[in-house]
Amino acid sequence: MGLYIGDKMMKYEEWSKLAIKVSKASLWMLHFCTGCGAIEMPPVMTSRYDMERFGIAPMATPRQADVLLITGYLTVKTLRRVIQVYEQMQSPKYVIAFGSCTINGGMYWDSYNTIKHLEKYIPVDVYITGCMPRPEGIINAFIKLMELIDEGKARGWEKYQKYYDKYKENQRRVFNFEIEGENEEY
Amino acid sequence: MKSIELIGKGKEMHGRAYIEVMPDELENAIKKLKENGFNHFVMLSCIDWLEEEKFELVYHLWSYEVKEHVMLSVRMNRNNASMPSMSHLFPQIETYEREIHEMYGIEFDGNNRLTPFLLENWHHAPPMRKDFDSEKFVGKLYESIPFIEEDENEGI
Numbered sequence: 001m002g003l004y005i006g007d008k009m010m011k012y013e014e015w016s017k018l019a020i021k022v023s024k025a026s027l028w029m030l031h032f033c034t035g036c037g038a039i040e041m042p043p044v045m046t047s048r049y050d051m052e053r054f055g056i057a058p059m060a061t062p063r064q065a066d067v068l069l070i071t072g073y074l075t076v077k078t079l080r081r082v083i084q085v086y087e088q089m090q091s092p093k094y095v096i097a098f099g100s101c102t103i104n105g106g107m108y109w110d111s112y113n114t115i116k117h118l119e120k121y122i123p124v125d126v127y128i129t130g131c132m133p134r135p136e137g138i139i140n141a142f143i144k145l146m147e148l149i150d151e152g153k154a155r156g157w158e159k160y161q162k163y164y165d166k167y168k169e170n171q172r173r174v175f176n177f178e179i180e181g182e183n184e185e186y
Numbered sequence: 187m188k189s190i191e192l193i194g195k196g197k198e199m200h201g202r203a204y205i206e207v208m209p210d211e212l213e214n215a216i217k218k219l220k221e222n223g224f225n226h227f228v229m230l231s232c233i234d235w236l237e238e239e240k241f242e243l244v245y246h247l248w249s250y251e252v253k254e255h256v257m258l259s260v261r262m263n264r265n266n267a268s269m270p271s272m273s274h275l276f277p278q279i280e281t282y283e284r285e286i287h288e289m290y291g292i293e294f295d296g297n298n299r300l301t302p303f304l305l306e307n308w309h310h311a312p313p314m315r316k317d318f319d320s321e322k323f324v325g326k327l328y329e330s331i332p333f334i335e336e337d338e339n340e341g342i
Contacts (some may be wrong), residue, residue: 077306105328110321112313113305116328123334159336166334176307179326 024149026055026073027095027142030065030089030160032082034175038074043133058059062088067145072099073088073114076174079121083171086122087182093157094149096141100131107131116120120170123156188249203256208284209269212260216245216275218246219258230282232290236316239264241292245272247260262292271296289314 004010007166010018031041044051045058058123059065062085074082086095097118102108105116128141148154160167172178189203190196193215196205207215228246235242245258262269271294273280283294284303291312294300301307311318 022271072304105324109325112318112320112323117333120331120333163334163336170331170334171337173331174327177310177327180330185266 003064007165020152021150023166024146026057027094027145028059028065029059029067029069030059030062030085030086033071034074034078034082035099035101037069037071040098040132040135040138041069041071044138049135051142052144054139054142058103060084062086063090065089066092067094067096067142069096069098071098071101071117073099073106073108074118076135076177077115079115079171080175083122091157091161092149092154094154094155095122096144096145096186097128098128098130098133098138100129103127103129113176121160121167121174123167125154125156139183169176188222188252188254189219189247192218192301193240199257201255202271203254204259205256206259206340207223208260209262212245212258213270213275215258215271216247219247219249219256220275221256222249223250224256226256227248227276227278228255230279230286232286232292232314234264234314235261235292241290243269243292266293267291268293268295273297278310283336286314291315331334 031038033041051057062068066089068082068086068089070082086093097103101108102112102118102124105111105114109116110148115121126141126145128137129139130137133141145154187196187203189205190198193205193207196203199206205215216281224247226248228248231244232240232248233244236254236337240261241264241295243260243262245260247256247258248254250258262270267290271279271283273283273296280297280299282298284300287297287300288296288303288308289312310323313320
């Protein structure tokens with residue numbers, strides 16, 4: 001299987017490597033607007049910060065998008081929808097997580113129904129710190145993601161395929177609020 | 187204030203009328219207020235008084251005629267708390283009762299729609315009760331879920 005460029009045939013592996021490298025120049029994003037991060041997106045998209053300078057454009061559906069943006073805290077109920085969206089996206093796909101809430105729960109660290117570490121349920125390529133991050137921070141994260149793609153380090157989607165069973169087990173546990181080895185009432 | 191005159195007790199509190207009633211007086215009190223212009227049911231809220239072993243339900247009503255906010259407060263025991271449903275007076279009370287049933291575990295007799303509302307797959311104690319140890323729960327559930335480490339020898 002391959003692709004002819006002139007007389008030379010490119011092998012599939014070479015071609016997919018090239019395709020991944022080139023795709024960094026046109027990252028199409030799907031912003032899953034949960035929490036407060038959604039309010040930081042309009043200035044990034046519109047003329048003031050203008051993310052299209054970097055080839056980043058908002059997309060309407062998961063199937064057209066390369067990057068999934070999680071813009072804040074996630075309840076267990078929302079996480080179920082995020083995973084549905086993530087699994088609909090086509091590889092290669094990347095995840096950028098916004099703010100303290102996706103890193104360790106942020107100000108919802110002791111809430112009974114928000115997840116604390118997004119990384120346990122879907123692989124995250126770039127985290128943005130802050131509560132909330134500034135538009136500059138968001139653009140910076142995209143630039144960082146481009147660098148990682150270039151170096152071949154943004155491989156969360158491969159990790160998800162490889163450790164699919166482990167991710168599914170974590171997701172199942174949190175969806176059912178299942179506490180291991182006990183049925184104690186709280 | 188008009189509502190205090192109508193019910194015959196209560197006090198003014200931050201510009202609102204605050205009236206404490208017994209559970210068996212509640213239905214008549216709401217009916218009387220509704221007939222006399224307090225025909226906007228604002229909301230139903232709940233407070234957990236852990237030390238006093240009581241739940242407090244607050245029925246908020248508003249009158250457009252006299253522009254007055256009245257809070258009808260009912261207290262009940264914390265153990266096996268139950269109240270007669272008031273959804274026949276204002277239909278929207280049914281939804282508030284569903285929420286309070288889910289978050290505090292109070293039974294509302296006569297409301298047959300007390301099904302799961304906001305929480306999905308929840309099977310622990312009602313989470314808004316003061317004796318629900320949220321921090322401990324977080325430790326046992328969210329913190330116990332492992333990170334997915336890559337096998338360094340294999341790579342991906």
